[in-house]
Amino acid sequence: MTRRVYWFEDLTPGTVLEFGHYDVTAEGIIDFGRQFDPQPFHVDPEVARSSLFGGLCASGWHTASMMMKLWVENYLAPESSLGSPGVDELRWHRPVFPGDRLSCRITILESTPSRSRPFMGSVRQKCEVYKQNGELAMSLVGIGLFRKRDAATA
Amino acid sequence: MTRRVYWFEDLTPGTVLEFGHYDVTAEGIIDFGRQFDPQPFHVDPEVARSSLFGGLCASGWHTASMMMKLWVENYLAPESSLGSPGVDELRWHRPVFPGDRLSCRITILESTPSRSRPFMGSVRQKCEVYKQNGELAMSLVGIGLFRKRDAATA
Secondary structure (H helix, E strand, O other), rough: OOOOHHHHHHHHOEEEEEEEEEEEOOOHHHHHHHHHHOOHHHHHHHHHOOOOOOOOOOOHHHHHHHHHHHHHOOOOOOEEEEOOOOEEEEEEOOOOOOOOOOEEEEEEEEEEEEEOOOOOOEEEEEEEEOOOOOOOOEEEEEEEEEEOOOHOOO | OOOOOOHHHOOOOOEEEEEEEEEOOHHHHHHHHHHHOOOHHOOEEEEEEOOOOOOOOOOHHHHHHHHHHHHHHHOOOOEEOOOOOOEEEEEEOOOOOOOEEEEEEEEEEEEEEEOOOOOOOEEEEEEEEOOOOOOOEEEEEEEEEEHHHHHHOO
């Protein structure tokens, strides 16, 4: 299977990309929680039941990391992706539970060629992470750096 | 060892908390990268050497997750921490390499009692993640929800 490579020129404002899915498991939630976010509602199903969330749920950083996995599989190709300086408006709208299936919808908001580095440009993108039932689990607005197709073939 | 519990009332604007450390390893970077962010510069030391980063470096989401581990060990106690709706201004200032030792500096910017839920309040906090040499690796401004001490002892 040949994967699609998105170059800077492809990511014009208004472009929408939809992809996924990532299946969330209790084991995955607890593994991540033990390593990085061992609050009771991320590692202990018993205690989680009486928490504000009503049950074991994924660390917000785990949800962001699962989103990232989908990005790397579907959006950020090694030929063109140059990393990111940061993210704004990261929001955890709803808890993510075992059995949830996550997918992504990316909307390109702005694209700006780099002045100092003519082979690349930056893209401001919104990403919404949805559950299988259409509920919004997480969203963010971030910057992505992409190589130009021109530069790659020059 | 009894750990300090920070209640909403403790987190007044201007409060500064410093804690850490987290030792970053190549194994940890590659493990996280393979699971969640398998871009070459996070999983392949050879290829990483010729990337923009100059060597194998941690996924930005891994750095955020390592920060979270420090928060849970030092700042967010199960008695008082009620989660977070989101984060703004997340910035990855410098790549995080194997051998780096990360620590946190939190500054409380605002604190607002909840109107609808009198037992708690929200705090706007800045967190800076530093390396052992004083370089800023990552920063963010986020919201944290905390139970009131009053509510706990009432």
